[in-house]
Amino acid sequence: MVQPAPDGGLETITYGELVDRTDRCAGALDALGLDVGDRVVVESDTSADAVATILACATLGLPFIPVSPGLPDERLRAILAGAEPALYLQGPDGRRTGVDAPIGTGRFGPDGLRTERAPAARGPRRRRVVTAVDTAYIIFTSGTTGRPKGVAMSHRGVVSFLRGVRTFDLLTADDRVAGTAPLQFDFALFDIGFALSHGATLVPVPRARLTWPRRFLGFLRDAEVTHVDAVPSLWRPVLRHEPEMLTELTDVRGVLFSGEAFPPHELRSLQGALPKARFLNLYGPTEVMAISVTELPNPLPPEAERLSIGSAVPGAEMTLIGPDGRVVDEPGVVGEIYLRGPSLFTGYWNDPETTRRALVPDPLDPASGRLVLRTGDLASPGPDGALYFHGRADSQVQIRGNRVELGEVELRVAEFPGVTGAIAAVLPHDDEPRLHVFVTRAAGGPVPDAKNVADFVRAVLPAYMVPSHVHVVEAFPLTANGKVDRAALHAFA
Ligand SMILES: Nc1ncnc2c1ncn2[C@@H]1O[C@H](COS(=O)(=O)NC(=O)C[C@H](N)c2ccccc2)[C@@H](O)[C@H]1O
Numbered sequence: 001m002v003q004p005a006p007d008g009g010l011e012t013i014t015y016g017e018l019v020d021r022t023d024r025c026a027g028a029l030d031a032l033g034l035d036v037g038d039r040v041v042v043e044s045d046t047s048a049d050a051v052a053t054i055l056a057c058a059t060l061g062l063p064f065i066p067v068s069p070g071l072p073d074e075r076l077r078a079i080l081a082g083a084e085p086a087l088y089l090q091g092p093d094g095r096r097t098g099v100d101a102p103i104g105t106g107r108f109g110p111d112g113l114r115t116e117r118a119p120a121a122r123g124p125r126r127r128r129v130v131t132a133v134d135t136a137y138i139i140f141t142s143g144t145t146g147r148p149k150g151v152a153m154s155h156r157g158v159v160s161f162l163r164g165v166r167t168f169d170l171l172t173a174d175d176r177v178a179g180t181a182p183l184q185f186d187f188a189l190f191d192i193g194f195a196l197s198h199g200a201t202l203v204p205v206p207r208a209r210l211t212w213p214r215r216f217l218g219f220l221r222d223a224e225v226t227h228v229d230a231v232p233s234l235w236r237p238v239l240r241h242e243p244e245m246l247t248e249l250t251d252v253r254g255v256l257f258s259g260e261a262f263p264p265h266e267l268r269s270l271q272g273a274l275p276k277a278r279f280l281n282l283y284g285p286t287e288v289m290a291i292s293v294t295e296l297p298n299p300l301p302p303e304a305e306r307l308s309i310g311s312a313v314p315g316a317e318m319t320l321i322g323p324d325g326r327v328v329d330e331p332g333v334v335g336e337i338y339l340r341g342p343s344l345f346t347g348y349w350n351d352p353e354t355t356r357r358a359l360v361p362d363p364l365d366p367a368s369g370r371l372v373l374r375t376g377d378l379a380s381p382g383p384d385g386a387l388y389f390h391g392r393a394d395s396q397v398q399i400r401g402n403r404v405e406l407g408e409v410e411l412r413v414a415e416f417p418g419v420t421g422a423i424a425a426v427l428p429h430d431d432e433p434r435l436h437v438f439v440t441r442a443a444g445g446p447v448p449d450a451k452n453v454a455d456f457v458r459a460v461l462p463a464y465m466v467p468s469h470v471h472v473v474e475a476f477p478l479t480a481n482g483k484v485d486r487a488a489l490h491a492f493a
Helices: 015-030 047-060 071-081 155-166 186-196 211-223 234-239 262-272 352-358 406-414 450-458 486-492
Strands: 002-004 010-012 041-044 064-067 087-090 104-109 113-118 135-142 148-154 176-179 201-204 226-231 254-258 276-284 292-296 308-310 317-321 335-340 359-362 373-381 387-392 397-399 402-404 419-427 436-442 471-474
Touching: 002 201, 015 047, 015 113, 041 047, 041 071, 047 064, 047 104, 047 135, 047 186, 064 071, 071 135, 071 148, 135 155, 135 186, 148 155, 155 186, 176 186, 186 201, 186 226, 211 234, 234 262, 234 419, 262 276, 262 406, 276 308, 292 308, 292 397, 292 406, 317 373, 352 359, 387 406, 397 419, 406 419, 406 450, 419 486, 436 486, 450 471
Parallel strands: 041 064, 041 087, 064 135, 087 104, 176 201, 176 226, 226 254, 254 276, 436 471
Antiparallel strands: 002 010, 104 113, 135 148, 276 292, 308 387, 317 335, 335 373, 359 373, 373 387, 397 402, 419 436
């Protein structure tokens, strides 16, 4: 791993050192008398000590719950109430206070684990064995209802997805993978497993480097990274402010993205700056870590309006199911994505009802007792059999009774001269829901005129898909995981 050194440069932690730190941390954890299944909250950004701590937890069968330092107190309290962890750990510079007994507290750092308050006395250990189906980690996602859902992922789940990814031979031991996701996002856990499972070097990008494009690109250049893992929205400010500096990243041979659809026009701009790089679209919900890895053509064909999410990694399967419960395999026909395979999550923590709604009897083989994950995502088969993403089932919107493909509106508006990004949303109004479009423009470029944008859309799309409001914004609101926060857009209206 490569990370900022205390003196301001970069330091390298070898695999040997990582193993030593992991073993030392495991020894200290073991001395606390925790039992297989006892949870440990790890509050940190990705660092060698955080990785050593979560690997130590995994070795002892202690499900770790990664949270990022920026997490608001009341959100942490909700997670602590839900997961009832035995122990809460933060890094040497962590500033969190207010984690009360009976939860134990401590800090991890280069010199190992220091306990501040021992966890409340546990009963005698009931388990001696850590099995593949035990919980490796619990990722709390802000469920649509606002109450956090804990996605419990087994060791088998993680390892089987990472094994599937290895069949693509994407990395060698000489590669240096830049990770940009916060530790509480399973994209960050993937980055760790992705690098480690190839013996490659993980280069977590310090969060302070992510806010300014020049600083971000400067870090990637100085750390000589060969792969950059990031959600598509992370590239938007880079493309807007530093497109030419991007072309200097001649070491970068792979760009992996996930979490949201990469707008085609923005992807083409990124590809233009990195003509030699491979572009890999990773798709999948946290409930399976992910399910598919698809290399996209560089450059993307000019007529491409949707990106392929390919097919599941070897050993897993993506199936499209129609409203009638039958398989959809006709090109162009939309169905809901169902996932099958060993990387399915165990369930939502302490929430059997929500789990039953997600892990359902296999519609193609109900008698088998096998459960499959219904994702709530829509896709259609392409002529090549690969699946093309169509968005979330619950984000299909209607205007005056007509189904609006927000992606189509966004595609058209993004072609308007001077527009660099477009997000469409149907927002409630006193009389009827209205179609709004939020646009970003080239730095210093002209402010697109709302009427001209509407006329530009009217020229090719039906009237109900013409936006009634156009908002020019500096940047789109983002979630804690860096995706466009569509729910927050109405605040901009
Ligand atoms: N490549 C995509 N195109 C388009 N929409 C997408 C895509 N990847 C997700 N999504 C969307 O995001 C949802 C999943 O959101 S999530 O549970 O927060 N998980 C993630 O976003 C990250 C994901 N678990 C992951 C972890 C590790 C490696 C790769 C991917 C999916 O159901 C899709 O709606």
